[in-house]
Amino acid sequence: MNMVDSLTQRSRSRLFQIGLCLALSLGACQTSRFKEFETVRGGMSKSDVIELVGGPQRTQRWHGRDRWEYRFYGTSEGELIREVHFENGKSTYVGPAIKPAVSAEEQDRRNETYNREAEAAEVEALSRDRDGITIQKFRPVTDESDSLPVQLEPATGEKPSTSQ
Numbered sequence: 001m002n003m004v005d006s007l008t009q010r011s012r013s014r015l016f017q018i019g020l021c022l023a024l025s026l027g028a029c030q031t032s033r034f035k036e037f038e039t040v041r042g043g044m045s046k047s048d049v050i051e052l053v054g055g056p057q058r059t060q061r062w063h064g065r066d067r068w069e070y071r072f073y074g075t076s077e078g079e080l081i082r083e084v085h086f087e088n089g090k091s092t093y094v095g096p097a098i099k100p101a102v103s104a105e106e107q108d109r110r111n112e113t114y115n116r117e118a119e120a121a122e123v124e125a126l127s128r129d130r131d132g133i134t135i136q137k138f139r140p141v142t143d144e145s146d147s148l149p150v151q152l153e154p155a156t157g158e159k160p161s162t163s164q
Contacts, residue, residue: 034072037082044091049084
């Protein structure tokens with residue numbers, strides 16, 4: 001084995017040792033950070049939470065409420081996601097991520113159904129007799145025989161005159 005091969009072998013061994021130490025130390029930091037997170041309680045201010053566990057990985061603001069998300073790796077359960085919710089600057093919820101009751105796709109489907117029903121009710125309401133005036137619904141023309149002029153009865157109930 002020449003000197004260059006020996007140096008390369010030692011360099012690889014040294015890099016492996018450094019990488020292993022770095023991985024172990026980062027895992028230990030995450031675990032201790034998770035233990036610190038477990039001390040976060042309701043009623044704490046945002047600055048108190050940041051002082052304990054640092055800044056969140058993700059934040060959301062909705063209807064005057066803040067939601068902070070923390071992710072922890074290297075725990076006995078694998079990756080953990082925890083949230084802190086704030087209202088008026090104080091924590092109101094600390095715990096696992098809250099999942100919506102339904103998926104986004106299911107909520108979209110529900111919204112579409114509701115919108116179709118609302119449109120149908122609106123059309124129905126508009127087509128009712130209003131103060132003696134009837135609003136007619138139109139149907140699409142499907143062939144030329146449907147496109148012939150049609151004489152409509154007036155809303156008063158009188159028959160139209162047929163003389164021209």
